[in-house]
Amino acid sequence: MSRWCGSAYKLLTVMTIYLIRHTEVAVGRSICYGGSDVALADNYAEQLAHIQTNLATPPNVIWASPLSRCRQLAQDLALASEVADVVEVNFDDRLREYHFGDWEMLPWSDIPRDALDQWMSDFVQLAPPNGETFQALADRVGAFWQEKIEPMVEKHPNGTIYVVSHGGVIRTLLCLFLDLSLRNAYRLNLDYGAVCKLTLTGSTYQIGYINR
Incomplete structure (x- = not known):
């Protein structure tokens, strides 16, 4: 974590950050999807309401993946905020989900078993055909965080940021925060629709909760 932390601030500030996974998608769990843009399931409104119960403070800024399942959620959370007229909503390609390359949108059962087993044996360093490694995902997400989130502590002291993204992206961030x-x-x-809460105090991260 220390390599992500910027210089010490003169005044101790506490930034609250919510990591928010998109709601359920229509393609189901039997399909391999990641970087593909897929539709949301019919229970979107119900899961949106659940997310809102776990967001204690309105955002100063929302960052989101540009894929539609995150874009819609980010925009709806901004509109529902009590400070909707001043919420800044931004999109960054580095928050996209892990890309499975040639396996995108195939049923998992159609992917050759030997190829899938080989990838799973070291998915951090091995990529699906024409896809990316999990390390590459972590690298781009880390670069986003260092460039876009850490400077926000100075711009919005004691403020709140929502990051609306995907399961792979959020897991990557949690691994980095927890040194896993x-x-x-x-x-x-x-x-x-899971919400994770963390705080950034000076240069120290603390996890409030995971998967609410």
Whole structure:
């Protein structure tokens, strides 16, 4: 974590950050999707309401993946905020989900078993055909965080940021905050519509909760 932390601030500030996974998608769990833009399931309104119960403070800024399942959620959370007229909503390609390359939108059962087993044996360093490694995902997400989130502490002292993204992206961030190996990313359970809360005090991260 220390490599992500900027210089010490003269005044101690506390930034609240909510990591928000998009709601359920219509394609179901049997399909391999990541970087593809897929539709939301019919229970979107119900899951949106659940997300809102776990957001104690309105955002100063919302950052989101540009894929529609995150874009819609980010915009709806901004509109529902009591400070909707001043909420800044931004999109960044580095918050997109892990890309499965040639496996995108295939049923998991159609992917050759030997190819899938080989990838799963070291998914951090191995990529699906024409896809990306999990390390590449972590690198781009880390670069986003260092460039866009850390400077916000100075711009919005004692403010709140929402980051609306995907399961792989949020697991990557949690691994970095908790100093976990990326190989353990999928030991962190994240439901659709899950909210994780953390605070950044000076240069110290503290996890409030995961998967609410």
